[in-house]
Amino acid sequence: MVKKIFSNKLDALVIGSHFSNERVDTMHHVDDFRLHCEGVPMSIPNLKEYFNNGRRFTDAHRRSFRERYRPYRQLCYSALHIYNLLQREGFEVRLLNCHLPDDPSRLKLYRENPPYIIISTTYINMETVRAVAKDIREYLPQAIIIAGGNYVRHSYRIWQKRNQPYYNDPEVINKYFFTTSNPVNEIDVFIYDAHGEKTLVNLMNTLTQGGNVQHLPNVIFYKDHEMVVNKEEPEKFSMDEYHISWKNIPRELLSTVVPFSMTYGCPFNCGFCNFAQLGMTEKSMDVAFQELRDIAELGIVQKIWFTDDNFLLTPSKVEQFCQRFIDEGLPFSWMSFIRASSITPRTVELMKKSNVELLVLGLESGSPTVLQAMNKRDKVSHYQKAMSLLLANDIDTELAFVFGFPGETDDTVSETINFINSLPYSPTQISYLYIFKFHLVPLSPIFEKDARLRWNLQGNFLNYRHKTMDSDHVDSVMRRVAIETVSPVFNYLDGVTHVNKKQLVHTMRIRDTLARAILANSSTSTIETLWNELELHTSALLIREN
Ligand code: B12
Numbered sequence: 001m002v003k004k005i006f007s008n009k010l011d012a013l014v015i016g017s018h019f020s021n022e023r024v025d026t027m028h029h030v031d032d033f034r035l036h037c038e039g040v041p042m043s044i045p046n047l048k049e050y051f052n053n054g055r056r057f058t059d060a061h062r063r064s065f066r067e068r069y070r071p072y073r074q075l076c077y078s079a080l081h082i083y084n085l086l087q088r089e090g091f092e093v094r095l096l097n098c099h100l101p102d103d104p105s106r107l108k109l110y111r112e113n114p115p116y117i118i119i120s121t122t123y124i125n126m127e128t129v130r131a132v133a134k135d136i137r138e139y140l141p142q143a144i145i146i147a148g149g150n151y152v153r154h155s156y157r158i159w160q161k162r163n164q165p166y167y168n169d170p171e172v173i174n175k176y177f178f179t180t181s182n183p184v185n186e187i188d189v190f191i192y193d194a195h196g197e198k199t200l201v202n203l204m205n206t207l208t209q210g211g212n213v214q215h216l217p218n219v220i221f222y223k224d225h226e227m228v229v230n231k232e233e234p235e236k237f238s239m240d241e242y243h244i245s246w247k248n249i250p251r252e253l254l255s256t257v258v259p260f261s262m263t264y265g266c267p268f269n270c271g272f273c274n275f276a277q278l279g280m281t282e283k284s285m286d287v288a289f290q291e292l293r294d295i296a297e298l299g300i301v302q303k304i305w306f307t308d309d310n311f312l313l314t315p316s317k318v319e320q321f322c323q324r325f326i327d328e329g330l331p332f333s334w335m336s337f338i339r340a341s342s343i344t345p346r347t348v349e350l351m352k353k354s355n356v357e358l359l360v361l362g363l364e365s366g367s368p369t370v371l372q373a374m375n376k377r378d379k380v381s382h383y384q385k386a387m388s389l390l391l392a393n394d395i396d397t398e399l400a401f402v403f404g405f406p407g408e409t410d411d412t413v414s415e416t417i418n419f420i421n422s423l424p425y426s427p428t429q430i431s432y433l434y435i436f437k438f439h440l441v442p443l444s445p446i447f448e449k450d451a452r453l454r455w456n457l458q459g460n461f462l463n464y465r466h467k468t469m470d471s472d473h474v475d476s477v478m479r480r481v482a483i484e485t486v487s488p489v490f491n492y493l494d495g496v497t498h499v500n501k502k503q504l505v506h507t508m509r510i511r512d513t514l515a516r517a518i519l520a521n522s523s524t525s526t527i528e529t530l531w532n533e534l535e536l537h538t539s540a541l542l543i544r545e546n
């Protein structure tokens, strides 16, 4: 238990992410090809308003903000994890899930004068952390600001490799905490362990008892403007040890959908991915189901969002999980990432029975050549079988593809477009299409010297060229894919429950046919006909907003 030297009631404030219209976003490569009017993405509620109001908005700015902010509203699992940890350790803690500039609710929390501010960098990069930390410093000059999580870990590993070719490029080193020439001085202590939970608790207890960080492993701090890197002592991490005590999570943090994690890490090694290189740790089924029963008892949650990449890793895992979910009669629908190889007639049957709502598949490409170059360890023929089964059972999907990886050519792009367009069609199923521009990131296998030489790969991040394509061409490829794909739709996070799913799916398809016609510079009369059709169908739609 912590001894308090501060008179404050509150010990710590945890910050999970940040959003602003001007934010520096590491995912700029997700091009937005959705239908927009007056800068507003046209979700179903926005379409209704637009048509009801004579095809204009009176509040376009507010609506645009609301739509862009939507993905940030949901509770981040990483922030919940740290909040839960500190609460369990006896600290009085609050959670600011998403920091927004100009948001009065952050000031309300600052006014409680938390001596420690804990920033999780799972979702935010260095420049975003700088913006958040500057804001905190303005109001809480005495607070101890601690940062940890994914981006801090990556920064440490890049610091270790700072003298290696490609890692020593100024464009790279200036994007990460410990190599940049412009450090984020507002942060007092960085925890660079891959996990860091024990270090965080140890650090807070040490400081609270009047000690200092000098001999604490796994931390980095600045002393007299010099960076001090304390020795590394990798923490042991177990998902069971850090299970969430749902009954102690304040109700105001919960909603009808909650994030849930079953595993950490990934046994694969896809060429473009920089968060794989860790062994996998799993939560035991008994602990997971105890948590799920606790959530059910809260009586507010309707859907579980499994946020880890790999909990449905094999067909037997899916069968084991779904059978127990059914046997325990849990009152939720659920959504999760899944690998195509885990989708079989039996697993689809069990997933359907256990009330699955949406499955997210990182298919990455419809070209065997590109899948092989990516080391994806999956086959297009698997994808086809998996998608037929999901569509036949009306299970909605999110399908993600990456364009521009070394080996990509206009022909492989055509293969992917043909694959997408060959997927069976169902009037009552939705497949959301996510297209990403290949992002050449440090610590991914393709960033390393041997792979670079093999593909004659030069550049960094979103600007590169290799043997088979360059990043400018990838931009035009993205546009081409958006225009030429047919039945999957873009995700507007509509936030509505369908009264008649067939009508809803039909309206979504018209919306994207229109978006694609506009992108393709189709004739004014074609576009006007589609607008009229969309208006007709939107008006007929009976929806419940979530
Ligand atoms: C699930 C997911 C989502 C879900 C969120 C679900 C949810 N409600 O939690 C959705 C789809 C909504 C989403 C949205 C976005 N995401 Co996302 N997402 C992920 C994904 C797949 C898993 C995240 C996760 O839970 N990881 C597990 C965490 C808890 O692990 P960790 O960070 O390694 O932390 C460990 C420790 O370090 C410790 N820890 C965490 N924080 C701290 C802090 C301290 C002080 C300490 C000591 C320890 C500690 O806890 C963990 C266990 O030990 C990751 C990729 C991945 N596999 O990690 C991308 C990822 C996190 N997302 C990313 C991005 C960019 C986004 C978006 C900005 C995309 C966009 N443009 O809309 C949004 C932002 C949303 C937001 N709120 O800010 C990036 C973030 C990169 C970065 N840091 O700059 C990632 C890494 C993907 C990538 N490679 O680009 N995402």
Ligand code: SF4
Binding pocket: 266, 267, 268, 269, 270, 273, 274, 275, 276, 309, 362
């Ligand atoms: S992209 Fe590949 S390596 Fe990365 S988490 Fe997914 S399966 Fe694992």
